[in-house]
Amino acid sequence: MPSPSKPEVPGLPIASAERETGLSKDTLRVWERRYGFPAPTRDVHGERLYAPEQVRQLARIKRLMDRGHRPGKLMAMDADALAALDATPGAETAPQESHLDAWLNLVKTHDIDGLQRQFHSEVARRGLASFVQDVAAPLITRVGEAWSRNELGIFEEHLFSQHLEKLFRLTLANMAPQAGHPRVLLTTLSGEEHTLGLLMVEALLTVEGAYPLLLGPQTPIDEIVRAARVKDVDAVCLSFSSAYSSALAAQGLRDLRQALPAAHALWAGGYGIRTLRKPIEGVCLLPEFDDLYACLAAWRQEKGGKPAD
């Protein structure tokens, strides 16, 4: 049925071109007059007929114009040059600082409703990744400092942690499991109770299209090994809070590295390893969140696995 000879569509009328490209009829005509570019054929009655290929190029030009390019330059380019220009991303955004103080006040005054709403609000506002790096992490630090300065009680600190945790669990539950790669087991060593670090890493991994497996805190080393084997993960990622002794962390990492088959990578993140000087054989240290991205990229390149999309 699909005849080998293409039906060869004559072309789209100017109204269609306008709809498809978002360029007004006037503009289409004046471009033709000035630059000679959209050179549509004419039907028997002299009305314009734009070839689909032309329409596609016009739409591309429109997009580039919206990015700030000027028509005159674009018209002088051929299709290839336009395509090259089209593949260039934009800029990033910067975080805030004074905002954090306001939040600290919410914690101090036990305004849990306001806190919860602000959390949700901020996630929706800036996206999960930015929330983790630019809001949650700094805020946790601030709360810790405030606590050590005795401006906050344990009660407030726990309240804060619980609500932040609730937010992460709720948000992550709503996100698709993705089933992407790499598969990463998330846990902490015995003695490290803080879960928030794990949740933040889980969030970042999910956003990046990886497949995090949250095991919860305080898993004994032999159990971590068993879980890694059973779940066939690509990497094990441990989180260390600032309260954790860096010497203990180093020892634990060495022990785990020895017990864990080389097929599983071993990553470690969090404030607790910031003071570690020497690299540990076979362990990837991620003192900053950005290091996690680099680590992910490296794994994907090494594995040759496609980055999901």
Next chain:
Amino acid sequence: MPSPSKPEVPGLPIASAERETGLSKDTLRVWERRYGFPAPTRDVHGERLYAPEQVRQLARIKRLMDRGHRPGKLMAMDADALAALDATPGAETAPQESHLDAWLNLVKTHDIDGLQRQFHSEVARRGLASFVQDVAAPLITRVGEAWSRNELGIFEEHLFSQHLEKLFRLTLANMAPQAGHPRVLLTTLSGEEHTLGLLMVEALLTVEGAYPLLLGPQTPIDEIVRAARVKDVDAVCLSFSSAYSSALAAQGLRDLRQALPAAHALWAGGYGIRTLRKPIEGVCLLPEFDDLYACLAAWRQEKGGKPAD
């Protein structure tokens, strides 16, 4: 119910053809007179009977007209040429558009669970503002196009809208009411049923720290005026989908502007006003989402009001 094998379908009367195709009786008759195309048989009394095949072709013609083609040319084509034209992709291009195609597939296959998860996931991933501009809006357009190409039924389109709406309502409910400025009343004029545009604007306003007041669709003009007065809003924002006639939109805006005290600003957004040429006195036209930001900034500067934080 009736006999299972009944190829003997005499045809549909003109009233049915009108319902099926969306073309008025007058139009059907005048086409027959002028182009000779819909050539229905007649019953004993000389009344028109349209064959199902004809009705199908008429529906296709109607869809193509909605895409900017002119009736006269379409009538001159045979069924094959129409099918070819129907299948011609318009301006479909773009880098990450492949992503949108995946979503479109979810819609086509009624995978509502997957859709819902993907929605949540994407909001968390990129933040609400980016979701609105870079995902929801393009996706709505794509769904509309797919529908006009008959790749989607009305059922799928409604399912899609409902779930997207649900997402917005849930997300917005979780965000802080903010109580910021300006206070903006959101609604549509009578005849415009689409709510999604309003919800998207509500989302952007919320993110920007304004105070949106969602009134729901189809509010009569005098009621809008009353609501604006009672709720003491700074601006009224109307949304027009692409289905809304731009002439009607212009008239409605003029009428409302006249009835609305000058203290309330009047904004209008959506595809439906993209083709409006002349600015309307005292009305701020926002064909693109970015224009909303500019409009907000302008209002805040003019009012000298502090930007909420």
Next chain:
DNA sequence: CTGAGCTTGTCAACCATTTGTCCAAGACAT
């Protein structure tokens, strides 16, 4: 930082064609 000059989208004026709706008058069935 400013002004001259170029760029560029929009609009007006005017014409031709297309096209949807309305109207008048008659036919027929309920």
Next chain:
DNA sequence: ATGTCTTGGACAAATGGTTGACAAGCTCAG
């Protein structure tokens, strides 16, 4: 009678085309 249908004529609105003008925005010296 009343409502729906048919026919054909008339007409206003919309669309498309051409040419010319112009204001707002951008660029680039000075």
